[in-house]
Amino acid sequence: MSSNPPPKGRNYPFAQRGSAFWEKCHVTYDQAVDMFYDQTAMQQYLGHDPIVYSMVYKRVKYPSIFDAQKAYSQDQNSLYQKKEQEQLELEAKGFEEFKKKNDAIRGRLNPTENGTADPLGRPLKPMGDLSKGTFDQGTAENAHEPSDRIETKTSPAPSPQQATDSAKNDSEDELILKSSLKQSKPLNDLAAGKFNALKKGSTETEEIKKVQQALIDCGFNLGKFGADGDFGRATEGAVKQFQTHYKPTHTTHKSYQFGNVDGIVDKNTILALDEAVVEEWKYSFIFTLEMLQAVYPRISSRKQNLLQGIVDELNDHVEFYKLDNPLRRTHFFAQIMQETGSWLSMEESFRYSFNGLVNTYKRFEKNPSLAKALSYDEGVKGKNTKRNGEPLSSADFEKIANIAYGDRMGNTDEGDGWKYRGRGLKQLTGKYNYNALAQWHQKNSGEWPEDAHLSFVEEPDLLLEIKYAVRSAAFFWVSNKLYQLADNGADYPVSKSITEVVNIHTDSYQQRFQNFNQLYSKEVFE
Structure with a gap:
């Protein structure tokens, strides 16, 4: 599932009408379009793909692709119906942030077919309308001429010899990859060991774009350039994170060896990534106490609870605080280290x-x-x-x-x-900044409804409490879009550009960059 709304002119979130993909798919292109419009308004806004690509869904292997499709459609539609209802309720309670989110969904553009508007002029579903949540298996089964390739409930049970022959034919005719990656012949060749591995330095290829999109679908943040076809440091880092954190189920692909953390997309990595996409595995970065101890190695034992407080607050809002890739996290803490000193002082x-x-x-x-x-x-x-x-x-x-x-x-x-x-991890200073923090905090109160009543202008000492000390630093980071600067890389000019926003008159530009190098070289926040 994409995390961004489809831009104007974007096609439907599946292969185009003339693609050879539909010759093997269990539904036709037109049925896929119907399934797209059966989804909730939120799914349509997010460009959610309504098609399942394997008999395995959420680590359960269904008797047929049609059973898996039905389970997938009902589960996803139900999930997003609930999310929609929650957002509508929060909007009704007066939360401006959720009104903006809902207005964006209401104002979404109709997808197009190869850049041309839907000829049937189907209206987009209003928010709150229940999706059908159904999958017409009978119609889908008749979408193609019957063949041994498609298993249906009405097919007679094959004999053991027929099953063996069918499996042999399947292995010869079907693509190895099962997710959206299967649309690339070079990636299928890579999965078969017949194509060169992809690694840092490779550029401008559709194969890299598909790998990058698969990484994004798994929850990895590739920075401001996203799936651009350039295998740079951000992509290499995401591949390393995937290689580190993904635990193979060997359900989609039975036999492959996965364990090297080298940032290279080879046969084993593409099979693992394909399996992860099929089974909807999601990467979720978690801050740990050990990471914060690496930032503050000299902290006393009596302050360990403060480090844990930082961990807890950040883990509650990792994506909202824009700390969702290693570069961002490392640049953030390089600045915090300098602002608080080695003893974690939260008051000027x-x-x-x-x-x-x-x-x-x-x-x-x-x-x-x-x-x-x-x-x-x-x-x-x-x-x-x-x-x-x-x-x-x-x-x-x-x-x-x-x-x-x-x-x-x-x-x-x-x-x-x-x-x-100055108070908090950022040493927020001046009534102007405290007032800006208060307004930001109220505007985003949906993130912390239990704290919506707080006023940092009236109670500035709240920033001496670790939760709000962290939150005030995140406010400065997000409001000044420092995460966008962090995405520019790991060199001194990037560090300098961030420091100029944090404290332009400081004499610690070089030290802040040294802080960054210290954390980044040790891969503290990978």
Whole structure:
């Protein structure tokens, strides 16, 4: 199933009318079109393919392809009816996000046949209308002339010798691959060991596009270029993830060896990928405590619960937070590592030496006497004592924040500099940013209905709680579309472009890139 709505002029989500595919398919092209229109509005919007490609569905082998088709159609239609109903109910409750989603479905374009509108002018199904959820097996069985190739309920039981002969003929006549990949002869040849393996550096081929689309259908994110036919680093990474996480069932393909994690699509990998698509296997990335421990190796045992809190919040919203591929996750944490430091500090510190204070804030650079009065001299008194011998206090820190941040970043009232100081994993700073976070949080309250009532403007200290500390960082990442920058690669210019948005005046550009390299070279978030 595609995750994006079909663009204008897109064909139906199956082979074109003149394709040789229909000579072997258990339904005709016109029946497939009818099945498409029987689906829910959401399935039509997503470009959902109504055809099943194997007698195996959800790891159950049915007596015939028609039985599998009926089970598939009823199951998928029922699933999307439920999803539609849930979205309509949330829209009725006033959630703007779901109104927008539903409006997009309502405004979808009718698919076309080779770029030409449906000649029958069939209307698209309104949201909320129940799909038929049926599959006319009798009609489908009569779609082609009877042959030994198609098994039907009315066929007499074959003798053992007939079954052996039929199986032999099937193996000679049928394509090896069973999913949408079977439409490519080179990929079928690859599955038979008669075609060169696909690997990084291969470009502009339909075979690569089909492999990329299969990876996307399995839940892998290939970045902004998607299925473009270019076997680059994103595709290689997705293949490696597939090779790492897919556990063969050997139900669709009995005999193949699968285990090498090399990013190369060879005979075994194409068979495994085909099996995964047929059986609707889905990859779902899961953050783990071990991953966060790799980010914060020096964290104390008493803060391990904070790391687990980060894991829990991210796993609840991986796709929504746009952390759905290794490049994005690694760039995200390269920045977070620098913002929070190795000890995972979620609140901005205002304990400065004189040089630190004047070099960080222009207002203190212009007023060195005030900087001296509010800073420590480490060589003489230590980090907890001011130059006059008095201990540094929270009142001093508050004064620094109000001078540094007053009358800027949306801070208008007295004390706003301190009230809206840096907090959270991103060290979100300034009333403007807190207000933007609050609006974003309310707009997307469908993601966290239990927290819809919260106001980060009224209660800025909420960002010191790990769940909201993570959420505030994700807000900045998503709102500024930093994930799009992350998709550009793993080199310094990409890291620099992200840092310029996070903290343009920082002196840590190189360190943030080193953070990225440290995590990426170890494949922490693969």
